[in-house]
Amino acid sequence: MVAPLLQVSGLGKRFGGLQALSDVSLSVAPGEILGLIGPNGAGKTTLFSTLVGLHRPDSGTIRLDGRDLVGLKPHRIAAAGMVKTFQNVALFLDSTVLDNVLTGGLMRHAIPEASELAERCLERVGIGAIAGKLARDLSFPERARVEVARALCTEPRVLLLDEAMAALNHAEMDAFMDLLRQLREEGLTLVVVEHHMRAIMALCDRLVVLNFGQMIATGTPAEIARDPAVIEAYLGRSAA
Numbered sequence: 001m002v003a004p005l006l007q008v009s010g011l012g013k014r015f016g017g018l019q020a021l022s023d024v025s026l027s028v029a030p031g032e033i034l035g036l037i038g039p040n041g042a043g044k045t046t047l048f049s050t051l052v053g054l055h056r057p058d059s060g061t062i063r064l065d066g067r068d069l070v071g072l073k074p075h076r077i078a079a080a081g082m083v084k085t086f087q088n089v090a091l092f093l094d095s096t097v098l099d100n101v102l103t104g105g106l107m108r109h110a111i112p113e114a115s116e117l118a119e120r121c122l123e124r125v126g127i128g129a130i131a132g133k134l135a136r137d138l139s140f141p142e143r144a145r146v147e148v149a150r151a152l153c154t155e156p157r158v159l160l161l162d163e164a165m166a167a168l169n170h171a172e173m174d175a176f177m178d179l180l181r182q183l184r185e186e187g188l189t190l191v192v193v194e195h196h197m198r199a200i201m202a203l204c205d206r207l208v209v210l211n212f213g214q215m216i217a218t219g220t221p222a223e224i225a226r227d228p229a230v231i232e233a234y235l236g237r238s239a240a
């Protein structure tokens with residue numbers, strides 16, 4: 001079996017009286033697309049934020065290729081190879097697409113190299129033609145791709161996508177999923193939080209389900225779809 005690229009063990013995070021994450025353990029193989037699902041408030045965003053150093057966990061370890069990342073600042077974790085995109089696409093609206101994306105490259109490179117890298121990242125996500133467009137003029141699918149390009153510009157090994165498809169229609173979502181599959185073919189490892197069940201089921205190799213901060217199931221999309229605990233906690237609630 002291939003050694004995991006990302007290994008999370010016994011992760012706990014408390015906000016005051018609320019146990020937002022409780023003993024969460026998961027691993028992600030290189031080149032895998034792992035989906036993270038669960039009802040609102042289950043702890044998905046908290047887990048992502050903890051993985052990239054925005055929250056410090058109260059317990060547990062986060063290992064990327066064997067190196068423990070707990071306690072590192074977000075920019076150090078990004079430099080180690082793990083970044084997340086944001087739930088509410090947070091771009092500099094009065095800047096061009098290229099300038100937005102090259103900010104991702106400034107951590108490791110001077111402006112000329114970051115700019116070249118940004119152009120390559122834009123090509124990689126299929127939007128090289130809109131490099132000069134202002135971010136405020138972008139459509140939702142373009143925004144989603146700019147956000148991915150900006151993350152790619154940090155040269156990650158693991159990319160965490162937090163509801164990147166939230167504003168997309170079905171056809172746009174299908175095209176975006178093709179992009180994610182292509183990035184995986186190029187060697188990227190992906191962890192995806194997404195509320196669209198159709199998308200998550202079609203895209204992911206494996207799913208982890210959180211509910212009230214605890215992992216209640218893990219398995220292939222087909223296994224998760226028939227797991228009674230998941231149906232009660234998640235599908236049942238959304239069906240209701």
Ligand SMILES: Nc1ncnc2c1ncn2[C@@H]1O[C@H](COP(=O)(O)OP(=O)(O)OP(=O)(O)O)[C@@H](O)[C@H]1O
Pocket residue numbers: 015018020038039040041042043044045046047
């Ligand atoms: N900074 C914080 N301070 C206090 N409580 C927080 C904080 N961040 C999250 N929480 C709480 O932790 C719990 C988990 O929230 P989180 O946003 O991680 O869930 P989620 O699964 O991402 O939800 P959603 O699907 O609605 O985005 C919620 O009860 C939330 O109110």
